[in-house]
Amino acid sequence: MYLSKEEERLLESDNPTVAKAMEILVALGEIYGADRLVEVKSAHISGISYQNIGDAGLEWLESLNAKLRVRTTVNPAGMDVIRWKEMGIDEGFYRKQIRIIKALENMGAEMSLTCTPYYFQKVKKGDHLAWAESNAVIYANSVLGARTNRESGISAIAAGIIGKTPRYGMHVKENRAPNVLVKVRDGERDDAALIGYELGRKLDYDEIPLVELPRKFSSDELKLMGAAMAATGNKAIFHVKDQTPEWNEFEIPGKKIEVSVEDKESCEPDLIALGCPHLSAEELLAIGKMLQGKKVKKELWLFTSRALAEKQKKLVESIERSSAKVFCDTCMVVSPATENFECVMVNSGKALEYLPKLRKVRAVFGSMEECINAALS
Numbered sequence: 001m002y003l004s005k006e007e008e009r010l011l012e013s014d015n016p017t018v019a020k021a022m023e024i025l026v027a028l029g030e031i032y033g034a035d036r037l038v039e040v041k042s043a044h045i046s047g048i049s050y051q052n053i054g055d056a057g058l059e060w061l062e063s064l065n066a067k068l069r070v071r072t073t074v075n076p077a078g079m080d081v082i083r084w085k086e087m088g089i090d091e092g093f094y095r096k097q098i099r100i101i102k103a104l105e106n107m108g109a110e111m112s113l114t115c116t117p118y119y120f121q122k123v124k125k126g127d128h129l130a131w132a133e134s135n136a137v138i139y140a141n142s143v144l145g146a147r148t149n150r151e152s153g154i155s156a157i158a159a160g161i162i163g164k165t166p167r168y169g170m171h172v173k174e175n176r177a178p179n180v181l182v183k184v185r186d187g188e189r190d191d192a193a194l195i196g197y198e199l200g201r202k203l204d205y206d207e208i209p210l211v212e213l214p215r216k217f218s219s220d221e222l223k224l225m226g227a228a229m230a231a232t233g234n235k236a237i238f239h240v241k242d243q244t245p246e247w248n249e250f251e252i253p254g255k256k257i258e259v260s261v262e263d264k265e266s267c268e269p270d271l272i273a274l275g276c277p278h279l280s281a282e283e284l285l286a287i288g289k290m291l292q293g294k295k296v297k298k299e300l301w302l303f304t305s306r307a308l309a310e311k312q313k314k315l316v317e318s319i320e321r322s323s324a325k326v327f328c329d330t331c332m333v334v335s336p337a338t339e340n341f342e343c344v345m346v347n348s349g350k351a352l353e354y355l356p357k358l359r360k361v362r363a364v365f366g367s368m369e370e371c372i373n374a375a376l377s
């Protein structure tokens with residue numbers, strides 16, 4: 001991989017964190033056949049829940065001694081940093097999680113604590129990014145037409161420190177071409193999350209779909225579809241006919257498959273959790289309307305970013321009058337709080353996939369409306 005003089009100097013930097021960051025980028029570039037480094041507009045770090053990274057991750061983060069050169073946001077933590085007690089989080093966990101947050105803050109990261117960085121920064125078609133967090137990656141590539149590989153938390157930090165990432169994979173136009181045309185069969189259900197869930201399972205590892213949907217999806221639906229596909233199929237990009245920005249910039253694939261949505265396992269939920277990925281303003285508003293003047297009878301937890309919750313203070317207050325709780329900075333998958341329940345109802349294909357694996361709880365799917373109705377009955 002070609003390195004400029006300045007990049008070569010960074011490899012020899014007196015600052016061991018900077019030298020290590022550069023080494024990581026060069027190693028990745030060489031493994032994946034990058035020709036050079038490319039400047040990124042922003043980085044996004046995932047894997048910051050103490051639940052997931054433990055003491056080893058915390059100590060590694062505290063050992064870093066460098067400033068981030070580009071705007072760098074961070075994923076949800078293992079708790080709401082203000083209402084952690086209400087979530088049933090213990091003090092020991094709280095203290096460790098705060099140390100992780102402080103370590104990232106010291107490097108200059110923006111404490112966004114959300115998996116939807118795309119709601120808070122202008123991302124343009126063709127922008128190069130270094131984002132970890134699979135739902136953000138697939139949304140940026142597919143819906144916004146930006147370019148990012150599925151970074152790990154570590155490679156996103158390295159890219160944030162250097163301000164660059166190796167140019168391979170999704171950064172190269174021809175690697176973004178669809179190679180399978182997918183027709184989604186008209187069925188009884190057309191939930192975006194379930195379609196994404198099935199698609200991720202059905203597609204081969206190297207397949208990029210051009211999807212023909214039964215109807216036009218909103219950007220929130222594309223978000224749910226992509227998040228699910230990224231969770232069950234490790235996808236970094238999809239195209240949707242007549243919708244996504246690059247769908248007609250490539251040849252229509254010759255290979256064709258059909259998918260349909262199937263019924264999922266069922267259980268009686270003791271927690272209903274929405275907001276995977278974090279809720280948008282529109283989703284929060286729709287939930288607010290459904291809950292207006294009503295009281296929930298089951299635990300209903302809603303997850304969104306603190307930035308959005310603060311902007312929509314009145315709406316959040318009105319939602320909480322129904323006894324639903326709006327938590328920030330965290331989610332049902334990365335927080336250990338979910339383990340206090342047995343069966344969690346979600347409208348997210350990603351949470352449906354990960355809750356049993358990571359939180360060892362059962363999960364059942366419902367549309368947003370079905371979830372709210374289950375909480376009210």
Ligand code: F3S
Nearest residue numbers: 115135276277331333
């Ligand atoms: Fe976000 Fe948590 Fe889902 S980080 S995409 S809400 S698993």
